[in-house]
Ligand SMILES: CC(C)[C@H](C(=O)O)[C@@H](O)C(=O)O
């Protein structure tokens with residue numbers, strides 16, 4: 001039997017309840033494929049702030065770092081919203097991403113035929129949408145220096161953030177994107193703002209230069225403002241998208257809403273080595289926490305990504321994906337994706 | 346009779362044809378309200394590059410600067426896409442915005458009842474959408490220093506852009522936004538990424554501080570990734586949005602596509618003094634240029650904004666707005682908004 005160490009970071013709000021469901025599903029899928037999991041559950045985010053006063057305790061980071069893969073629930077809540085920046089739950093996410101060096105964030109946005117009505121887009125526009133957004137996750141304006149709030153020569157406050165990418169940071173995320181596109185429909189759209197931003201000019205140059213190594217992938221470029229439009233006008237045109245940290249943040253959330261089922265969407269954050277970080281893209285939803293209303297499918301599908309991308313256990317991953325489709329076909333729904341005629345889970 | 350000097354900058358692609366229509370409409374509306382216009386037509390963008398080798402000739406800038414208001418068509422085209430940055434048509438836009446100091450960009454996104462079917466959003470989601478996006482236009486990452494592509498200590502290329510806002514830049518755009526909201530439905534949503542960007546932390550702080558001067562306006566804050574989602578989930582929730590240059594670029598394009606009729610949407614760029622710059626938000630559409638297919642309504646409505654915001658001629662502006670509604674009610678349509686049963690204009 002193969003054994004894996006899985007770090008479970010339930011976090012805040014609905015995090016604990018969706019993680020506990022996904023854990024059971026992992027165990028079940030694993031047992032059917034001869035896998036065993038040792039789970040280590042550790043506090044993170046607001047839960048960790050309440051417990052020990054920091055968003056990412058060292059023991060949590062160490063457990064995560066030493067694991068084979070990490071499954072995270074959700075982070076944040078009203079309770080800590082007034083905290084100073086370094087004492088905010090979200091800081092745990094930054095530290096985890098940065099210190100685990102998981103630079104490649106894969107965010108699928110898929111409209112399942114069973115859920116096409118959940119989209120606010122017209123049926124003919126939404127149906128068949130199936131894209132993967134590859135977001136750079138450890139660079140750009142999220143981490144660039146200088147940053148901060150300073151006083152200028154007029155005695156006035158000035159806020160600064162720096163969008164910065166080195167060639168190797170662009171190359172490594174572009175390679176992940178080309179590889180991803182190659183395994184999908186072979187189309188890669190790189191999104192930037194090269195008509196304005198120098199950081200984007202370098203981005204476009206490096207991505208373009210790599211294209212010759214992937215002759216089977218059709219590369220195109222799109223400005224981010226146009227991409228925000230095209231996602232609504234005709235989302236089916238996209239296969240794989242690659243973009244920087246901040247544009248990826250915005251566009252992947254936009255794409256997720258196009259599917260109409262943000263409670264369904266998983267994500268994977270991967271580095272060159274070391275464990276990957278897997279989490280639903282929805283937040284902690286404090287308003288419905290503890291009421292057994294949360295849709296666990298995003299976390300369950302994150303567990304599937306964990307098996308596939310984190311452990312290379314494609315068969316066990318497939319079992320989970322199939323089980324999700326199966327449950328939907330049987331009509332089971334949580335409130336967020338319920339339509340008349342479904343069985344309310 | 347009142348006389349006004351209007352600088353017309355037709356620009357590229359469909360620019361000249363939509364400007365010539367809007368000019369006639371301006372003249373007609375003006376004559377009905379006792380206004381006379383002296384038009385001065387000047388080259389800009391690609392047209393200027395072809396003519397004199399720079400995107401914004403000094404004579405063009407001077408004519409614009411000395412006018413009472415500027416009506417611009419569209420800028421750019423495949424022909425100049427490979428030009429070096431400083432010889433790209435779009436540079437004319439930056440220079441105009443920067444040197445005219447038009448820091449406040451007003452971009453309405455309205456779904457007209459006659460055109461609700463043009464949206465890819467479901468009818469019940471799209472109908473009644475009526476928002477105004479107030480985008481900061483002369484600061485932030487578009488203009489911040491340092492920027493460029495340099496070589497780092499490893500001999501590697503690094504691309505840098507700087508998001509930077511001084512307190513007074515935030516205050517003046519926030520005031521425009523509060524005033525705008527006050528004249529509309531009294532709701533202002535400030536969009537930032539204050540959970541990550543220091544520039545956004547200052548943004549939120551300043552906007553919040555001003556709120557007490559506008560007790561009749563209800564202020565809320567939203568992260569940009571959430572805003573990109575909410576625009577699709579429930580665009581009717583928005584009245585007035587204020588945001589920085591780059592987020593405004595992305596969100597206003599997203600919002601325009603929600604209305605389904607990007608060929609319909611005008612914009613106004615205003616400074617503290619001096620002429621305003623009025624232009625359709627669509628681009629130069631080189632593929633349909635010269636074929637009399639372009640929808641002129643965005644430019645006609647930009648002329649209405651010119652009258653209203655640029656010259657304070659509300660009555661003449663109203664005449665144009667009414668005429669547009671009238672033409673739509675009679676069923677006239679260009680191809681981009683045509684549905685069966687309409688009269689093809
Ligand atoms: C919580 C927030 C800091 C985070 C981000 O911006 O990266 C989130 O929006 C995400 O996309 O994972």
Ligand SMILES: CC(C)[C@H](C(=O)O)[C@@H](O)C(=O)O
Nearest residue numbers: 195196225421435438593594
């Ligand atoms: C053409 C481009 C540089 C410009 C911008 O990004 O400001 C355009 O997208 C706009 O929104 O007016």
